Amino acid sequence: MLRAQRKLYWEGGKALAPMVRACKLPLRLLCLAYGADVVYTEELIDKKLVETERIQHGDGPNGLVEYVWKKDRSTVMSTCALERERVVLQIGSASPDLVVRAAQLYERDIAGVDINMGCPKHFSISGGMGAALLRNPETAEDMLRALRRTLDPNVTVTCKIRLLEDDAKTVELVRRLEAAGAQAIGVHMRETHHRPREPAIWDRLRAVVDAVQVPVLANGDVYTAKDIDTLRGDHGAKSIMIARGALGNPSVFRPEGPLPIFDVMRDYTRVARLVGQGDRSTIWMLNQMIRYDTTLPRKPKDAVCTAIKGPKPDLNVIADAMGLESSKLLPIKDDITWEKLGLKPPAALSASSVSATLLEGTDGPPAKRVKLGDNSGESAQTTHNQST
Numbered sequence: 001m002l003r004a005q006r007k008l009y010w011e012g013g014k015a016l017a018p019m020v021r022a023c024k025l026p027l028r029l030l031c032l033a034y035g036a037d038v039v040y041t042e043e044l045i046d047k048k049l050v051e052t053e054r055i056q057h058g059d060g061p062n063g064l065v066e067y068v069w070k071k072d073r074s075t076v077m078s079t080c081a082l083e084r085e086r087v088v089l090q091i092g093s094a095s096p097d098l099v100v101r102a103a104q105l106y107e108r109d110i111a112g113v114d115i116n117m118g119c120p121k122h123f124s125i126s127g128g129m130g131a132a133l134l135r136n137p138e139t140a141e142d143m144l145r146a147l148r149r150t151l152d153p154n155v156t157v158t159c160k161i162r163l164l165e166d167d168a169k170t171v172e173l174v175r176r177l178e179a180a181g182a183q184a185i186g187v188h189m190r191e192t193h194h195r196p197r198e199p200a201i202w203d204r205l206r207a208v209v210d211a212v213q214v215p216v217l218a219n220g221d222v223y224t225a226k227d228i229d230t231l232r233g234d235h236g237a238k239s240i241m242i243a244r245g246a247l248g249n250p251s252v253f254r255p256e257g258p259l260p261i262f263d264v265m266r267d268y269t270r271v272a273r274l275v276g277q278g279d280r281s282t283i284w285m286l287n288q289m290i291r292y293d294t295t296l297p298r299k300p301k302d303a304v305c306t307a308i309k310g311p312k313p314d315l316n317v318i319a320d321a322m323g324l325e326s327s328k329l330l331p332i333k334d335d336i337t338w339e340k341l342g343l344k345p346p347a348a349l350s351a352s353s354v355s356a357t358l359l360e361g362t363d364g365p366p367a368k369r370v371k372l373g374d375n376s377g378e379s380a381q382t383t384h385n386q387s388t
């Protein structure tokens with residue numbers, strides 16, 4: 001029976017990878033404006049998500065949406081309509097029940113939910129989350145099935161993994177995840193024990209891409225357009241996911257090539273202030289840009305960097321050093337538009353460059369890929385068992 005309209009997942013696209021502290025609303029909006037197709041949030045833990053409450057600013061559709069922690073009213077996640085069709089909420093979880101409750105609370109504001117299956121940190125592993133799931137695929141499958149069964153069919157369900165110790169094991173894992181309902185799989189091309197400074201193993205991508213029908217987002221050491229070309233040309237990648245490359249310069253997504261880092265830092269600071277992000281988060285992010293950008297000298301001495309790196313950095317001083325007139329940067333929480341943010345709206349996805357992954361059945365069946373025609377740029381129709 002024809003039942004659901006499904007949204008697209010962008011195959012062949014470029015995604016901003018999930019990054020704790022970094023992937024908040026300003027960075028996500030900036031990356032979308034620069035050309036990212038999909039933007040992931042930072043990882044948020046299921047238990048915390050289910051303890052949040054939704055607050056909508058303004059009367060219209062474009063107001064800021066804040067999810068605040070009921071315990072201390074701190075903001076756990078902010079979003080707005082500008083990113084609704086492109087934002088993926090990454091959840092840290094090892095519980096089908098909790099991951100579903102968390103995702104259901106947020107689903108009206110997001111395009112997708114991703115389960116983190118790659119975090120090697122003690123906190124995650126000890127809770128059975130992150131990379132622990134690579135060794136416990138049954139729980140990973142249960143979570144994917146539970147999400148697919150319960151979420152609005154328009155919400156894409158994905159996961160992000162690391163490589164296992166050999167190709168055969170990784171292939172077996174991704175096939176199981178696909179069969180359980182993952183509609184795209186981000187693959188960080190390192191094993192759990194690898195350090196970030198060790199090179200990503202691009203040679204091991206093709207086996208994964210060839211093993212599944214759903215889009216595989218190739219992640220690890222992508223910093224330039226040349227890296228993307230090499231991954232696509234030599235290693236079978238179609239979709240790309242960028243983390244530190246986008247920390248160093250979020251305009252890495254621009255098809256025309258990256259902008260000078262100071263222009264990007266100015267855009268970021270303006271957007272962060274306008275959407276009401278706290279100054280500490282903004283200053284942390286500016287430091288990351290200085291740290292990971294490759295064009296700046298190791299110890300940059302200009303006025304902007306000095307203001308950011310000083311003993312008591314003040315965002316007003318930093319913004320003024322950037323020529324931004326900090327006193328005029330007042331939050332626009334009630335009505336956030338690309339124009340007010342001073343950003344170019346992202347190009348609409350062209351129907352010919354996208355494909356959708358459609359699922360049939362109730363309980364994590366094999367995914368089926370369907371190419372969309374020109375008349376289906378926004379959605380596709382699929383059959384879905386009524387008993388879900």
Ligand SMILES: Cc1cc2nc3c(=O)[nH]c(=O)nc-3n(C[C@H](O)[C@H](O)[C@H](O)COP(=O)(O)O)c2cc1C
Pocket residue numbers: 017018019020021022041042043090116117118119160188196200219220221222241242243244245
């Ligand atoms: C600051 C930082 C925070 C990160 N936080 C997350 C996270 O929340 N969830 C996740 O799945 N991976 C996280 N990662 C890993 C990245 O998403 C990515 O897999 C890894 O950095 C490799 O990609 P890269 O070589 O492009 O940086 C983080 C990485 C960095 C540098």
